[in-house]
Amino acid sequence: RHKFWESQPVGQFKDLGNSSLPEGPIEAPTPLSEVKQEPYNLPNMYEWVTCDMDSDEMCNEVYNLLANNYVEDDENMFRFNYSKEFLRWALRPPGYFKNWHIGVRVKSSKKLVAFITGVPARIRVRDDIINMAEVNFLCVHKKLRSKRLAPVMIKEVTRRIHLENIWQAAYTAGIVIPTPITSCQYWHRSLNPKKLIEVGFSRLGARMTMSRTIKLFKLPESTVTPGFRQMGLHDVPAVTRLVRRYLRQFVVAPDLNEHDVEHWLLPTEGVVDSYVVESPATHEITDFCSFYTLPSSILGNQNHSTLKAAYSFYNVFTKTPLLQLMNDALIVAKQKDFDVFNALDVMHNESFLKELKFGPGDGSLHYYLYNYRIRNALKPSELGLVLL
Ligand code: YNC
Ligand code: MG
Numbered sequence: 091r092h093k094f095w096e097s098q099p100v101g102q103f104k105d106l107g108n109s110s111l112p113e114g115p116i117e118a119p120t121p122l123s124e125v126k127q128e129p130y131n132l133p134n135m136y137e138w139v140t141c142d143m144d145s146d147e148m149c150n151e152v153y154n155l156l157a158n159n160y161v162e163d164d165e166n167m168f169r170f171n172y173s174k175e176f177l178r179w180a181l182r183p184p185g186y187f188k189n190w191h192i193g194v195r196v197k198s199s200k201k202l203v204a205f206i207t208g209v210p211a212r213i214r215v216r217d218d219i220i221n222m223a224e225v226n227f228l229c230v231h232k233k234l235r236s237k238r239l240a241p242v243m244i245k246e247v248t249r250r251i252h253l254e255n256i257w258q259a260a261y262t263a264g265i266v267i268p269t270p271i272t273s274c275q276y277w278h279r280s281l282n283p284k285k286l287i288e289v290g291f292s293r294l295g296a297r298m299t300m301s302r303t304i305k306l307f308k309l310p311e312s313t314v315t316p317g318f319r320q321m322g323l324h325d326v327p328a329v330t331r332l333v334r335r336y337l338r339q340f341v342v343a344p345d346l347n348e349h350d351v352e353h354w355l356l357p358t359e360g361v362v363d364s365y366v367v368e369s370p371a372t373h374e375i376t377d378f379c380s381f382y383t384l385p386s387s388i389l390g391n392q393n394h395s396t397l398k399a400a401y402s403f404y405n406v407f408t409k410t411p412l413l414q415l416m417n418d419a420l421i422v423a424k425q426k427d428f429d430v431f432n433a434l435d436v437m438h439n440e441s442f443l444k445e446l447k448f449g450p451g452d453g454s455l456h457y458y459l460y461n462y463r464i465r466n467a468l469k470p471s472e473l474g475l476v477l478l
Pocket of ligand 2: 237
């Protein structure tokens with residue numbers, strides 16, 4: 091039933107619940123000299139291209155492919171619309187490899203029709219820190235679907251990752267394939283309920299009027315936590331210590347150093363927003379919250395073309411109650427004119443979702459590891475990893 095995935099070193103459905111299989115790598119690394127040196131074959135009309143995201147032209151081509159062909163909701167009402175700046179940020183973290191940004195073009199017209207990417211990441215699984223790739227942005231043009239191009243894309247990115255002596259990967263997908271390490275749910279907190287209802291993202295609740303709904307989701311004009319402010323470059327060492335300590339409690343989490351924190355968590359206009367709580371008394375950084383910007387195109391609405399969504403990223407609380415910290419995150423997201431604030435039920439998020447008036451979304455987000463077996467599925471709350 092999964093011709094491709096059954097051939098890959100991933101947890102297999104038939105092994106679910108087989109506690110005699112050990113946790114850890116499924117296959118040992120092969121000597122680099124034995125890794126295939128040439129790219130996989132594509133159907134004859136197509137050619138591989140390495141996508142140089144420094145080039146505005148290339149960045150535009152990737153942006154357009156994804157804006158027209160990437161992930162949609164089940165009802166095809168919305169499609170992710172990652173911005174160019176976001177793609178540059180997502181694809182160029184410390185130590186990234188340009189040749190892990192892989193495109194497929196039509197030879198004759200040079201049109202970009204498929205894409206897949208990897209970026210390097212150190213990910214801890216229980217007590218082991220593993221050099222992995224995070225694989226994302228797999229996309230095949232709508233007109234080329236169901237032709238088994240995706241397995242070739244995946245094998246090619248795997249080959250290029252192996253050439254860097256990396257043998258594990260982490261990825262997420264909306265579909266179930268062999269075998270999720272955990273399955274999470276998105277929750278949505280309305281910031282602009284009128285627009286969300288107009289575009290069909292949410293519906294007026296039973297016995298609710300528009301004005302009661304607007305009142306229900308109303309937020310204070312300004313944040314309430316003393317010392318809550320935007321993160322700056324000088325906060326990188328303190329935020330790194332705080333985030334590293336915090337992420338230790340989860341079974342799977344990234345191992346972030348100061349360079350990673352500077353890249354992933356320092357605010358970047360229109361891409362990622364981060365806030366710290368600096369104790370007014372001691373000037374210590376005690377808490378942290380962050381969210382990234384990922385708009386969706388609204389397909390076929392006369393009045394609105396984009397939904398401005400914030401996605402909860404990494405949040406750390408030591409002194410401020412998480413509920414209050416996230417309420418402040420909602421307040422700044424509202425100030426920045428986001429329509430909705432989304433969060434997965436990972437880490438401690440369950441503890442604030444209902445109380446802060448998030449509602450459950452439909453569909454799940456499944457997390458996967460390549461060439462690494464986890465004996466039993468994790469609870470979402472045991473996961474400390476957010477992929478873009
Ligand atoms: C998917 N999302 O099961 P079987 S998420 C993984 N992730 O294989 P075809 C996927 N595998 O079941 P199509 C997948 N979607 O027969 C499909 N598959 O074993 C598998 N959508 O290939 C599928 N982006 O080419 C099946 O399918 C085989 O033409 C079928 O192309 C699929 O980025 C796709 O949702 C997703 O653009 C490209 O539908 C296309 O349908 C599309 O006939 C809209 O493929 C956009 C979309 C996916 C977003 C993402 C994470 C991708 C992870 C890939 C796996 C990485 C593994 C680790 C590699 C490195 C290892 C090291 C070291
Ligand atoms: Mg295909």
